[in-house]
Amino acid sequence: MAATKKNHRIKEQLALATCSLLSQQAGAIESNWTFDSSLAFYSETDRVSVSTGMIDLSGTLTEGNKIDVSAVYDTMTGSTPTGSVENSTVQTQTGVSGSGGFDSSGAPTSLAPFEDTRLAVKFNWEHENSGRFRTTYGGSSSVEKDYTSLGYSFGIALDSSSKLTTYEFGFAGAFDTISQTGGSTPDPLGDVTNSETYGEGHRNSYDLLFGITNILSPSTLWQNNITFSVSDGYHTDPYKVISVVGNEQDRQALINAALQDAADSRSVNVADLPADVVAAITRNFDAFEVEFTRLYESRPDKRRRTSWYSKLVTRLANNQTIHLSYRYYTDDWDVTSHTIDYRHTFKMGDDSWTFEPQVRAYQQSAADFFHRSLVRGESLPEYASADNRLDEVVGATVAVKFGKQIGDNGEVRFRIAGIAWRAEEAVYDETDAILFQVSMRLGF
């Protein structure tokens, strides 16, 4: 009995000694404060380019109080799909984000030029209430010419007595203001050539998160989150439009006119035209899609989202680390998606070099109000959007990152990623992008 008690005491002392040793090791690697910074350049083929600068400072303010402050500044330029089809009889084009909104000069186009900037800041404070219980408080803000967002978050984390499981609960709210540049929003499904405008749109969003992280072994972690989100208010993109294209009678009228021209040029009646000529002319109008009217899009004013996120982190032999995650997402707009992300980290040389390839695969179903276009003469739906991001989409990312440790507490990282999305029906169904990123971390 006495021997058991003694063993128990030795075990406790050993645990205490090991913990303090580990915390010293962690301190040597991580240091107390960390400054991280990054420059990134994102470019889509013939579309949007974004230059990003970001800084992040995190560390222990006082015992049991950690803070994390970050700021990001984006400069965006290029052109983006409006949602309209390419052939149009409408002599109006829509400018987008930050470009001044409406522009009635120039020819109709399904791409619109834009430029904008974004400044976003984020703050997080984690307070350790006891050895097993922590609370976090966060705030965020994001400002663009035509969009502002204010957000807050609150979270609690509770470790099990064995510290093998951490239970998390989080709540977040965000208040967004959306408009075209100048502060107005168009009439949903209003004709772009003659639309009424309203004031700014407002949207409130609330997120609820329940998470469990398990330590499965000395080298494996498993995280599971369930997130519920509710947003109410203005969800429409004030720049996006949808075309009302010609119907079957319009197509037939154009075919008849073309047949009449062919008959006139041959000095014969339409009925006497050779069958192969008639077939060839008719075929020319198989993909008939001419815009007769252009409407602003319209989206529901509510959205309920639910997701399950699962992530496994494990250390293999030779100091290799795997991050594997899966997300299932569904919402009441009928969008369901699956996302898989895999990262494999290799340590090289004297472990001061890091090489990390990454692949990500994404697939989503279309929103129930997505339409490539509407048809003239048919009744208008309550909601309609031709935004290619609401179409059925598959996406893939391939990336590599190189890291080099600098001194005891510094690291430089270079990353390049290729990203591609393919939509099913949208006018612009292909988006290809490349991302360059250089980052530097400094501990002090």
Added chain:
Amino acid sequence: MKIFLIPALLLVLVSGCAEVKPWHRNILAQRDMQLVPDKIEAYIDDHIYFSKEASTGGSGIGGGGCGCN
């Protein structure tokens, strides 16, 4: 919605299986083993995907939004 039963079932199966003492946690304390080892990379990636895809979130909540979607 039945898919949301999967994580609950898996968690029940694995809970209590592990035997990891504090002195076995040196690997878990390393940066590569953190759930988000590179916050800046995660932020920029999330922002890109948020602006191009219809679904978002999962790994966490809170943070500045964007007028891009």
